[in-house]
Amino acid sequence: MPAAQTALVIGGGIAGPVEATALTMAGIDVEVYEARTSDPSSASGIGGSLALEPNGLAALRIVGADDAIRAAAIPITRSVMSIASKPGREMPTPRGLPPRQLIDRGALHRILRDLAERAGVRIHHAKKLIRVDEQHDGVTAHFADGTSASADVLIGADGVHSAVRRLIDPDAPGAKYLGLLGFEGTVDDATDTAALEPGTMTFAFGRRAYYLYWKRPDGRIGWGANLPSPQQLTLKEARAVAPGDWLHTLRTAYANDVPGARLAAETTADTLQAVGGLHIMPPVPHWHRGRMVLVGDAVHAPSNSTGQGASLAMESAIELARCLRDMPDAASAFAAYERLRRPRVEKIAARGARISHAKAPGPIAQKMMRLMLPVMLATMNIDKTMAAEQSYVIDWDERFLAPSNL
Numbered sequence: 001m002p003a004a005q006t007a008l009v010i011g012g013g014i015a016g017p018v019e020a021t022a023l024t025m026a027g028i029d030v031e032v033y034e035a036r037t038s039d040p041s042s043a044s045g046i047g048g049s050l051a052l053e054p055n056g057l058a059a060l061r062i063v064g065a066d067d068a069i070r071a072a073a074i075p076i077t078r079s080v081m082s083i084a085s086k087p088g089r090e091m092p093t094p095r096g097l098p099p100r101q102l103i104d105r106g107a108l109h110r111i112l113r114d115l116a117e118r119a120g121v122r123i124h125h126a127k128k129l130i131r132v133d134e135q136h137d138g139v140t141a142h143f144a145d146g147t148s149a150s151a152d153v154l155i156g157a158d159g160v161h162s163a164v165r166r167l168i169d170p171d172a173p174g175a176k177y178l179g180l181l182g183f184e185g186t187v188d189d190a191t192d193t194a195a196l197e198p199g200t201m202t203f204a205f206g207r208r209a210y211y212l213y214w215k216r217p218d219g220r221i222g223w224g225a226n227l228p229s230p231q232q233l234t235l236k237e238a239r240a241v242a243p244g245d246w247l248h249t250l251r252t253a254y255a256n257d258v259p260g261a262r263l264a265a266e267t268t269a270d271t272l273q274a275v276g277g278l279h280i281m282p283p284v285p286h287w288h289r290g291r292m293v294l295v296g297d298a299v300h301a302p303s304n305s306t307g308q309g310a311s312l313a314m315e316s317a318i319e320l321a322r323c324l325r326d327m328p329d330a331a332s333a334f335a336a337y338e339r340l341r342r343p344r345v346e347k348i349a350a351r352g353a354r355i356s357h358a359k360a361p362g363p364i365a366q367k368m369m370r371l372m373l374p375v376m377l378a379t380m381n382i383d384k385t386m387a388a389e390q391s392y393v394i395d396w397d398e399r400f401l402a403p404s405n406l
């Protein structure tokens with residue numbers, strides 16, 4: 001018998017629907033409560049693209065979503081790094097692994113939401129969690145609209161600014177702003193991008209700001225900007241600024257970059273999407289308390305430089321469901337889950353912290369990067385460093401017999 005019969009999942013982003021689907025597979029009855037008033041799977045409100053690594057796809061295979069994701073995504077088969085508009089150098093990728101997949105965030109949400117609903121999960125919108133009451137045999141969530149819901153356990157999949165994290169531990173750290181705002185746009189192809197092959201992603205360190213670009217299946221060029229900004233803005237606040245004002249700022253930031261200057265110049269207000277501030281989560285001391293536990297960005301948001309945020313969120317969601325399936329009670333399931341996940345996610349977060357500060361290097365640092373890059377590429381053992389990270393697969397069919405198995 002699973003450690004819980006019923007579960008409330010708070011947050012219907014990425015970890016939430018995957019968690020709910022996996023819990024259903026584990027025989028647990030689950031409902032998802034999402035704060036957004038509009039359907040989060042609709043294109044409006046969720047912008048930009050997201051890359052899923054092979055380990056994220058492997059996690060999605062367990063819940064049966066990998067084929068749908070691949071059908072909606074672009075496979076990224078080559079990565080190139082360019083510094084100060086110099087010709088890009090190809091980055092090595094681990095051998096024997098499938099390509100990462102670049103997918104529209106709205107499409108990803110839609111697929112995961114549909115998957116959960118097909119599995120029998122009930123998803124409620126406009127349900128912002130504000131408070132939790134704990135009883136000896138269950139937990140009750142209270143929402144901003146005055147309603148409430150009860151279950152055996154409550155899972156906080158409520159993102160980097162998690163309310164559940166603070167309910168578990170009022171002294172829990174908050175998300176750390178990286179000093180960068182995210183944007184995405186599309187432009188027509190032109191001579192400076194004509195040689196780009198579909199499936200190639202270029203990571204470009206511009207004179208003043210970092211950006212990345214790729215050729216889309218429709219032949220246009222997609223690009224994402226990481227704009228340095230001391231002012232931290234939420235998604236809502238970033239979208240409250242007129243797109244024309246953002247375009248002016250982006251055109252100044254990328255004015256000296258090729259092809260960055262053209263990408264910014266030709267992006268129009270109707271194709272520009274602000275995606276808000278970029279954050280990481282410092283290590284969270286308490287992943288669970290009583291009948292509450294955290295999953296996804298709420299407990300481990302690495303820098304977006306790792307490309308692992310969503311993939312790790314999905315892995316953790318599935319591992320938590322497996323622990324609840326196999327352990328005798330919530331306390332031992334949550335402890336097993338933390339023991340299995342904490343070392344992996346903290347190692348990847350530490351790698352991200354080392355690379356994310358390089359996103360806005362000064363001219364001297366850029367020169368050093370240009371000099372060091374060939375040496376770095378020649379000496380790095382990509383199979384050793386990245387393969388372990390990206391080839392990780394959860395053995396869903398393997399059952400724990402006892403906590404000593406961990």
Ligand SMILES: Cc1cc2nc3c(=O)[nH]c(=O)nc-3n(C[C@H](O)[C@H](O)[C@H](O)COP(=O)(O)OP(=O)(O)OC[C@H]3O[C@@H](n4cnc5c(N)ncnc54)[C@H](O)[C@@H]3O)c2cc1C
Pocket residue numbers: 010011012013014015016033034035036040048049050051052053127128129130157158159160161162163182183275276277278279295296297298301304307308309310311312313
């Ligand atoms: C610009 C940008 C680019 C990124 N690129 C990548 C990438 O290429 N690859 C990658 O792997 N990751 C990327 N990430 C990170 C990735 O988006 C996250 O790791 C991922 O979304 C985490 O999923 P999650 O479900 O834990 O959180 P979220 O996706 O944030 O979902 C949390 C959900 O909880 C809801 N919620 C919040 N509070 C409450 C409440 N009180 N009550 C009820 N519901 C609530 C929210 O509305 C939201 O729907 C990127 C992030 C950003 C910002």
